[in-house]
Amino acid sequence: MTAPTSSVITLHVNGEPHTLTVDHRTTLLDALRERLDLTGTKKGCDHGQCGACTVLLDGRRAVACLQLAVAAEGRAVTTIEGVADGERLHPVQQAFLELDGYQCGYCTPGQICSALAVLDEHAAGWPSAATDDVHPEAGPPALTDAEIRERMSGNLCRCGAYPTIVRAVARAAEERAERSGAVVA
Numbered sequence: 723m724t725a726p727t728s729s730v731i732t733l734h735v736n737g738e739p740h741t742l743t744v745d746h747r748t749t750l751l752d753a754l755r756e757r758l759d760l761t762g763t764k765k766g767c768d769h770g771q772c773g774a775c776t777v778l779l780d781g782r783r784a785v786a787c788l789q790l791a792v793a794a795e796g797r798a799v800t801t802i803e804g805v806a807d808g809e810r811l812h813p814v815q816q817a818f819l820e821l822d823g824y825q826c827g828y829c830t831p832g833q834i835c836s837a838l839a840v841l842d843e844h845a846a847g848w849p850s851a852a853t854d855d856v857h858p859e860a861g862p863p864a865l866t867d868a869e870i871r872e873r874m875s876g877n878l879c880r881c882g883a884y885p886t887i888v889r890a891v892a893r894a895a896e897e898r899a900e901r902s903g904a905v906v907a
Contacts, residue, residue, distance in 0.1 A: 727747075732795060735799045742758075750784075754777070767787075770785040773829065776836045776876075823889070824887075844862055849863060850869055
């Protein structure tokens with residue numbers, strides 16, 4: 723008897739359960755785009771190098787082209803379609819819009835999902851390769867342009883909108899800090 727090559731799984735995408743039968747080799751990206759018609763997540767390089775397919779898995783960023791759909795079962799998947807609050811854009815989306823943090827827009831969904839994770843990672847005090855003092859007692863590093871660039875470095879923009887992307891992430895961080903009463907250096 724041969725082993726089965728497909729499974730019935732339930733993906734929890736943007737707060738909604740979706741039960742699918744998928745081939746074990748199906749990536750999360752293909753399940754989202756081709757089975758659930760959530761085409762905001764883009765297929766770029768299909769090798770995990772460009773970040774166009776970035777989604778959030780349990781709040782942490784992941785490249786969906788390298789994640790098997792069966793391995794995402796039972797985890798919370800957030801795509802760009804699940805970021806806004808109804809018709810009200812998320813502050814990161816609003817900042818991208820107002821500061822022209824996109825040009826052709828192809829990378830924008832992955833950039834925004836990555837930016838959401840960047841803000842959470844920074845708020846949690848996680849250092850990056852650009853962080854000067856990584857001692858826990860130093861507290862969260864200042865979210866400088868260099869920090870933002872380093873933290874967003876897994877997301878490529880073929881149009882070169884990097885300066886406006888950095889400004890959009892910085893603005894969203896400032897607005898988040900204002901709402902929480904924290905200080906962003």
